[in-house]
Amino acid sequence: MKITIIFDNTTIDTTLQTSWGFAALIEIDDRKILFDTGDNGDILMSNMKKLHIDPADIDEVFISHNHYDHIGGLSSFLSHNNDVTLYVPPSVRGIHNVKELIRVDEPLELHENIYSTGELANIEQSLIVRTDKGLAVIVGCSHPGIELILETAKQFGEPYALIGGFHGFKKYKLLEPLTIVCPTHCTQHIKEIKKRYPEKYVEGGAGKVIEIQ
Numbered sequence: 001m002k003i004t005i006i007f008d009n010t011t012i013d014t015t016l017q018t019s020w021g022f023a024a025l026i027e028i029d030d031r032k033i034l035f036d037t038g039d040n041g042d043i044l045m046s047n048m049k050k051l052h053i054d055p056a057d058i059d060e061v062f063i064s065h066n067h068y069d070h071i072g073g074l075s076s077f078l079s080h081n082n083d084v085t086l087y088v089p090p091s092v093r094g095i096h097n098v099k100e101l102i103r104v105d106e107p108l109e110l111h112e113n114i115y116s117t118g119e120l121a122n123i124e125q126s127l128i129v130r131t132d133k134g135l136a137v138i139v140g141c142s143h144p145g146i147e148l149i150l151e152t153a154k155q156f157g158e159p160y161a162l163i164g165g166f167h168g169f170k171k172y173k174l175l176e177p178l179t180i181v182c183p184t185h186c187t188q189h190i191k192e193i194k195k196r197y198p199e200k201y202v203e204g205g206a207g208k209v210i211e212i213q
Contacts, residue, residue, distance in 0.1 A: 007038030013207035041076020064140025089119035120144035134160025
């Protein structure tokens with residue numbers, strides 16, 4: 001699988017724009033899933049163009065939660081391609097202009113080796129992809145807590161990678177079993193995570209590509 005960070009507070013490519021939010025393209029075999037949409041549709045679409053990501057090639061959109069910095073670019077994306085399946089937690093409302101809308105309240109297999117945690121703590125779902133090395137868990141802001149997210153994910157296998165926003169997460173020992181840790185966006189203690197786990201830590205930012213075989 002391949003994960004390309006499209007939208008983040010920081011960037012590794014000076015041609016890309018930054019803002020408060022997160023979005024990533026998840027590629028598994030021939031399937032392309034847009035995970036979240038950042039807070040600004042113009043920036044989302046501009047960064048996609050610069051990264052040579054065609055909105056028309058995206059099959060599905062996965063929204064982690066109903067906060068502006070994750071759903072703010074959705075209407076702009078759908079104006080370019082609404083022929084997609086959209087996975088949202090039940091707390092996301094008011095979306096109609098889309099081919100198929102699926103509300104995910106419980107852990108769910110979306111496709112072979114692709115899962116949702118379901119909406120946890122009545123606020124947020126996370127995306128899980130099973131790889132040969134273990135589970136890649138992609139999170140928006142981790143509002144339910146990383147401990148709950150990882151425990152929920154374990155019904156599908158052993159977590160291998162954790163990528164996305166960790167918010168104020170401090171239970172650092174939870175990261176010990178992981179091989180890849182990529183804290184982005186709202187993560188408050190990135191420096192501490194990097195200090196404790198330099199061998200696991202992967203720098204995020206718009207333009208970053210992570211491949212897991």
